[in-house]
Amino acid sequence: MVMTFVFSLLLLLVGPAICGGTFSDLFQPYWAPQNVAVDDDADQTKLSLDASSGCGFESKKKYLFGLASMQIKLVEGDSAGTVTAFYMSSDGPNHDELDFEFLGNVSGEPYLVQTNVYVNGTGNREQRHTLWFDPTQDFHTYSLFWNRRCVLFLVDGIPIRAFVSKEVSGIPYPRSQPMGVRASVWNADDWATQGGRVKTDWSHAPFVSTFRSFQIDACDLLEDGSGTEVVTRCTESGQFWWDKPEFDGLDRHRNRQLRRVQRKHLVYDYCRDKLRFSDQLPRECVA
Ligand SMILES: *[C@@H]1O[C@H](CO)[C@@H](O)[C@H](O)[C@H]1NC(C)=O
Numbered sequence: 001m002v003m004t005f006v007f008s009l010l011l012l013l014v015g016p017a018i019c020g021g022t023f024s025d026l027f028q029p030y031w032a033p034q035n036v037a038v039d040d041d042a043d044q045t046k047l048s049l050d051a052s053s054g055c056g057f058e059s060k061k062k063y064l065f066g067l068a069s070m071q072i073k074l075v076e077g078d079s080a081g082t083v084t085a086f087y088m089s090s091d092g093p094n095h096d097e098l099d100f101e102f103l104g105n106v107s108g109e110p111y112l113v114q115t116n117v118y119v120n121g122t123g124n125r126e127q128r129h130t131l132w133f134d135p136t137q138d139f140h141t142y143s144l145f146w147n148r149r150c151v152l153f154l155v156d157g158i159p160i161r162a163f164v165s166k167e168v169s170g171i172p173y174p175r176s177q178p179m180g181v182r183a184s185v186w187n188a189d190d191w192a193t194q195g196g197r198v199k200t201d202w203s204h205a206p207f208v209s210t211f212r213s214f215q216i217d218a219c220d221l222l223e224d225g226s227g228t229e230v231v232t233r234c235t236e237s238g239q240f241w242w243d244k245p246e247f248d249g250l251d252r253h254r255n256r257q258l259r260r261v262q263r264k265h266l267v268y269d270y271c272r273d274k275l276r277f278s279d280q281l282p283r284e285c286v287a
């Protein structure tokens with residue numbers, strides 16, 4: 001079981017791009033295309049934030065379960081006030097969303113990785129981690145794994161967060177809304193860096209993050225794909241590798257990795273924020 005999981009992920013994360021594609025095969029800009037620099041030949045797409053705008057790209061298709069992965073090299077030097085995001089999101093008011101948000105910092109100070117899960121329009125499920133490397137010096141692989149039982153946030157194949165379904169206890173879990181895969185760079189200096197105390201220094205613009213090695217191995221909706229029969233195709237059990245029992249959760253090895261990361265790198269967990277949730281912690285934290 002351990003081997004299968006490790007093997008599958010290795011294949012997907014470091015192997016040849018068996019389910020990858022060029023940027024243009026998979027994605028298109030959705031915000032400020034003038035700030036999205038695509039170079040398919042070099043397998044490299046750069047997103048720039050300047051005083052006029054941030055920018056972003058999204059997958060051409062929507063997906064229901066699977067794995068989405070890309071390598072990112074984050075804004076170097078002074079990145080204070082900026083956020084680089086890699087996420088999946090559905091559309092509409094009661095949307096589901098799975099977020100990686102990389103919170104920039106002044107030169108020499110560490111980035112934080114914020115993750116969040118929205119279900120049916122409600123988020124407020126933030127965790128924050130430090131990283132065990134400088135994410136501005138090299139490309140690293142960030143992945144979102146998603147099936148009916150759990151969502152995993154992975155950094156270089158190591159789980160940093162598991163959001164496990166507790167639907168049996170009546171707690172909402174994202175499993176019926178297809179999501180697009182997206183990335184963006186934007187100004188968030190009202191909150192991102194040191195609690196919003198440090199603002200974006202526009203004299204250091206443009207702020208550029210680079211993306212490559214795009215891989216999406218997920219059940220895609222055909223055509224416009226909102227029809228229920230298409231959703232059924234993706235949710236029918238047993239069809240895809242991520243439906244197999246060994247992907248229902250973390251095996252012992254991955255559980256150990258996760259616990260180690262949580263011990264060493266977790267700096268904020270909404271489930272422990274009694275000040276913020278003074279009345280009552282969110283239900284999934286206590287169930
Ligand atoms: C989603 O939220 C809306 C209200 O915003 C509610 O009416 C609906 O029942 C919720 N759906 C699920 C599946 O929880």
Ligand SMILES: *[C@@H]1O[C@H](CO)[C@@H](O)[C@H](O)[C@H]1NC(C)=O
Pocket residue numbers: 103104105106109110111112192193194195
């Ligand atoms: C930025 O650096 C400061 C000082 O080291 C640290 O407290 C903070 O967590 C870092 N990250 C962000 C996003 O503010």
